[in-house]
Amino acid sequence: MHFxxxxxxxxxxxxxxxxxxxxxxxxxxxxxxxGGFLMTPVLVFMGIPPVVAVASEANHVAASSVSSVIxxxxxxxxxxxxxxxxxxxxxxxxxIGVEVFRWLRLIGQADFAVSLSYLLFLGVIGGLMLTxxxxxxxxxxxxxxxxxxxxxxxxxxxxxxxxxxxxxSRLYISVIPPVLLGVFVGVLSAVMGVGGGFILxxxxxxxxxxxxxxxxxxxxxxxxxxxxxxxxxxxxxNQTVDIxxxxxxxxxxxxxxxxxxxxxxxxxxxxxxxLLALLVLVVGLRMGADLFIRPExxxxxxxxxxx
Amino acid sequence: MIPLVxxxxxxxxxxxxxxxEIRVSSGFRGARxxxxxxxxxxxxxxxxxxxxxxxxxxxxxIARKTQVAGLWLNSRPVVFRGAPGFYRVxxxxxxxxxAGFAPLRHLGAGLEHLAIAAPLEQRVETTYGVRDVVxxxxxxxxxxxxxxxxxxxxxxxxxxxxxxxxRFVDKGLFRAELDLPAEAPIGRYTARIVLFQDGKPVSIxxxxxxxxxxxxxxxxxxxxxxxxxxxxxxxxxxxxxxxWAASVAFRRS
Numbered sequence: 181m182h183f184x185x186x187x188x189x190x191x192x193x194x195x196x197x198x199x200x201x202x203x204x205x206x207x208x209x210x211x212x213x214x215g216g217f218l219m220t221p222v223l224v225f226m227g228i229p230p231v232v233a234v235a236s237e238a239n240h241v242a243a244s245s246v247s248s249v250i251x252x253x254x255x256x257x258x259x260x261x262x263x264x265x266x267x268x269x270x271x272x273x274x275x276i277g278v279e280v281f282r283w284l285r286l287i288g289q290a291d292f293a294v295s296l297s298y299l300l301f302l303g304v305i306g307g308l309m310l311t312x313x314x315x316x317x318x319x320x321x322x323x324x325x326x327x328x329x330x331x332x333x334x335x336x337x338x339x340x341x342x343x344x345x346x347x348x349s350r351l352y353i354s355v356i357p358p359v360l361l362g363v364f365v366g367v368l369s370a371v372m373g374v375g376g377g378f379i380l381x382x383x384x385x386x387x388x389x390x391x392x393x394x395x396x397x398x399x400x401x402x403x404x405x406x407x408x409x410x411x412x413x414x415x416x417x418n419q420t421v422d423i424x425x426x427x428x429x430x431x432x433x434x435x436x437x438x439x440x441x442x443x444x445x446x447x448x449x450x451x452x453x454x455l456l457a458l459l460v461l462v463v464g465l466r467m468g469a470d471l472f473i474r475p476e477x478x479x480x481x482x483x484x485x486x487x
Numbered sequence: 488m489i490p491l492v493x494x495x496x497x498x499x500x501x502x503x504x505x506x507x508e509i510r511v512s513s514g515f516r517g518a519r520x521x522x523x524x525x526x527x528x529x530x531x532x533x534x535x536x537x538x539x540x541x542x543x544x545x546x547x548x549i550a551r552k553t554q555v556a557g558l559w560l561n562s563r564p565v566v567f568r569g570a571p572g573f574y575r576v577x578x579x580x581x582x583x584x585x586a587g588f589a590p591l592r593h594l595g596a597g598l599e600h601l602a603i604a605a606p607l608e609q610r611v612e613t614t615y616g617v618r619d620v621v622x623x624x625x626x627x628x629x630x631x632x633x634x635x636x637x638x639x640x641x642x643x644x645x646x647x648x649x650x651x652x653x654r655f656v657d658k659g660l661f662r663a664e665l666d667l668p669a670e671a672p673i674g675r676y677t678a679r680i681v682l683f684q685d686g687k688p689v690s691i692x693x694x695x696x697x698x699x700x701x702x703x704x705x706x707x708x709x710x711x712x713x714x715x716x717x718x719x720x721x722x723x724x725x726x727x728x729x730x731w732a733a734s735v736a737f738r739r740s
Contacts, residue, residue, distance in 0.1 A: 184515040184669060186700065186708040191516050191669035239726045246730025251737075288550045288564035404730075408723045415719025419711055423722045424513075430726055434733030471559055475552045479635035481643075482548040482564050 187422035188232040194428055196226075201240060202432030209248040209440025210447075211396070211456045214241035214375020214403050217302060217463055219429070228425065230294065231285060234373030235414035236426045241375040242407040243430035244437040245400045251441040252397030259348040259394045262358060263401035266380070269359035270406035273366020278413040281371050285418075288482055292471070297372050299468025305378055306461030313454040320450070349390045349398075358388060362402065370410050375403035378460055392449070498528035500536070500682035500690040507694070510701035515669055520696065522663040524680055535578065535585040535683040536653045537596050538663045540696070542573025542645075543674030549636055567636060570603040572672035573645050575665045577652025586686045594681060594688060598637050598648050644668040673698055 183194040200222060208215035216237050223233035252258050284290040340354035361383055365376035380399040384390045390398070415421040444452065502524030509518045526534050546568045550561035578585060582597045592600045640646040645668070653663040665678075676696040681688050700708050711718045 182514065182516050184511060184513050184704060186704040187711055189670065189673070239722050242723060243726035243730040246727050247733045250731065250734035288548065288561050292560050404727070408727065411723050411726070412716070412719035415711065415722060416716040419715050419718075421711070421719060421722050423707060423711075423718070423725065426722060427725060427729075430729050434730050437730070438733055438737040472557070473559070474554075475559055477635075477639070479549055479551050479632070479639060480561060481636075481639045482550060 183424060183428065185228070185232075185422050185425050187420065188228045188236075188425060190227055190229075192226060192228070192425075192428075197425070197428040198432040200432065201244075201429035202436035204240075204429075205244040205247070205433035205436025206440035206443070207436075207456075207459075208241075208244045208377075208433070209251070209437035209442075210444045211377075211381075211440075211452065213377030213381065213399070213456070214245055214407065215377075215433075216241045216369075216374035216407075217298070217372065217378060217460070220373040221298075221463065221467055223425075228422075230291065231418065231420045232422050232425070234281070234294075234371075235411065235418065235420035236422045236429070237373040238369065238375075238407045238414060239411040239421060239423075239426035240429040240433050242404055242411060243426075244433035245375060245403045245407065247434040247437040248441045249397060249400040249404055251438060252400060255397070256348075257393050258397035258401050259346055259390070260398075260401065261344070262346045262349055262351075262388075262390070262394075263398045263405070265344070265355050265358045266362040266365070266398075266402040267405035269362020269364075270366035270369070270376075270402055271362075271409055273363040273368075274370055274406055274410045274413055275366075276363070277367035277370025278410065278417055280367065282418060284371070285482075291480070293371060295467050295471050297368065298464050299471065300464075301368070301372075301379060302460045302464025303468060305382055306457050306459075306464055309382060309453060309457035310461055313450045313457055316450045317454060349388075349394055351388070351390065353388070361387070362406075365402075366406050366410075369403075369406050370414070375407050377403055378456075396444075496527075496529060498526065498530070498532070498534070498682060498684060498689050500680055500692055501525050501527065502538075502678075502680040502692050502694060504678060504694050504696055507696055509667060509696065509698040511673065511698060512700075512702040512704050515704075517669045517671070518667045520665045520667060520678075522665070522678060522680070522694070524661050524663075524692070526659045526661070526682055528659070528684075532684050535580065536655075536661050536663070537576065537578040537582065537585065537594070537681045537683060538653055538665070539594065539596055539679045539681070540573070540575040540577075540665055540676060541571040541595075541679075542672050542676050542698075543571070544569050545572035545672060546570070547636065549632065549639070551632075551635075565632060567603050567632075570636065570640075571601075572674070573667070573676065574598070574601060574640070575647050575649070575652075577649045577663045577665060579651075579653045579655070579661070581650045582648070585683050586688070590683075590686070590688050594679070596681070598641070598646060601637070601646075603633060603636060643670060645670065645672075667698070671698060673700055 181194045182191050184191045204215040204219045220237045224230050284293045340356045342355045345352050369376045377399050384395045505521040548564040550564040552559045655661045678694045680692045682690040
């Protein structure tokens with residue numbers, strides 16, 4: 181069944197989009213990430229203009245994240261206070277990101293910025309996570325005791341002013357690091373069309389030293405707020421949100437997210453993390469490869485010329 | 488005395504489109520434009536028909552990939568103004584067999600004769616609030632850029648030439664079929680039908696065609712353009728509502 185998208189102005193297979201949305205939603209619910217980093221490249225590959233893909237994807241990520249954040253909050257594994265602080269930073273970041281993206285589009289470097297950020301962030305994070313989780317799995321297989329977790333938190337978290345108590349995360353730290361983290365993720369979410377979960381999750385574990393059970397739910401909660409704001413800003417400022425595209429994706433997405441959140445309990449955490457790391461790494465390298473391979477076609481038409 | 492011989496009536500062409508309005512709704516997957524026409528010529532000289540369909544003008548930006556420090560980056564985009572968003576030329580045979588360079592160039596018939604306005608002089612202006620946008624700094628490699636525009640548009644299915652696109656179905660009666668892909672831009676199109684005899688255009692007819700969004704597609708498009716902030720809010724509410732609805736549905740099941 182084909183559908184003509186009013187903003188993207190292309191005709192797409194609706195069923196395919198629903199199924200894709202569902203698959204990405206499943207991954208999203210399972211790993212506590214938005215899944216935008218998978219979906220945006222797929223949409224671009226299907227011929228949807230990148231600017232529309234990035235903006236509409238933010239909407240889809242918001243939907244599937246709401247669906248799974250509700251599932252997680254029932255398990256009491258969402259730190260709403262920490263999520264709120266991150267989201268404040270995220271809001272500032274979204275504003276900056278949408279303007280940055282607008283400017284990048286006008287000077288014709290949006291493609292480059294997107295490829296580079298995928299390569300850089302996904303490549304580095306995927307690589308680090310993969311090494312870490314494979315190491316853990318190998319140690320367990322060989323019967324060694326798991327590496328003791330260093331409980332010493334970075335001193336910076338405590339030295340900075342504006343300390344706040346986060347009871348559910350059992351933390352008493354300065355709000356400055358989480359706010360900055362939020363800003364950073366907000367900018368990325370606008371430029372890359374992602375929720376930023378793949379950065380938030382490791383950052384919350386390794387930088388903020390939050391206890392693992394609350395990390396995924398909290399990350400999703402902040403993603404909901406940031407991506408909602410991003411999609412309003414993208415629609416208002418750039419008029420690039422395709423509501424039909426977003427709706428098709430989120431029909432599958434919200435259902436997939438529920439199934440994913442349920443399935444996540446059945447796997448070992450390290451194996452799940454290794455799998456996610458591999459996925460992140462592959463997508464990052466694939467997107468970044470375009471920067472190094474001599475293009476077959478030396479010229480590119482830019483979208484959004486008429487505005 | 489000049490002999491009073493009535494000059495034979497000038498040959499003329501007449502044509503009509505079977506549809507003058509293409510409505511783009513959710514099921515739109517492209518359309519086929521069918522054009523019928525007739526040649527009125529008492530002398531029976533060999534006639535050729537060329538049909539040129541142009542979509543609304545769409546300024547376009549094109550960048551060239553250049554290698555900088557091992558990375559392939561886009562150059563600054565160059566703006567071409569006046570390029571049609573859609574272009575089809577159909578003819579009874581190859582254009583170069585029908586007429587010479589000058590008449591084809593004058594009519595803009597054929598991809599190589601399509602006028603794409605890129606100012607040849609270097610001009611830097613402030614566009615969309617961004618300073619120093621190079622409108623055109625194309626000197627020697629102007630043709631490279633022009634060819635690239637045509638190539639990319641052809642690849643996207645938006646520009647094409649079909650030397651067998653017009654067929655005479657009966658004496659003096661011809662028919663042309665032009666395919667409009669789903670990606671074709673929205674707006675006013677013109678179909679120019681030209682009758683060629685002895686390599687010269689002897690009669691020209693213009694027909695108009697409108698491609699417009701219809702139904703829900705149009706409503707959403709207008710909504711997104713006219714009230715972008717409300718549109719954004721609505722799309723977020725839809726998203727959040729759907730997420731919430733799914734979690735409620737799953738709790739019950």
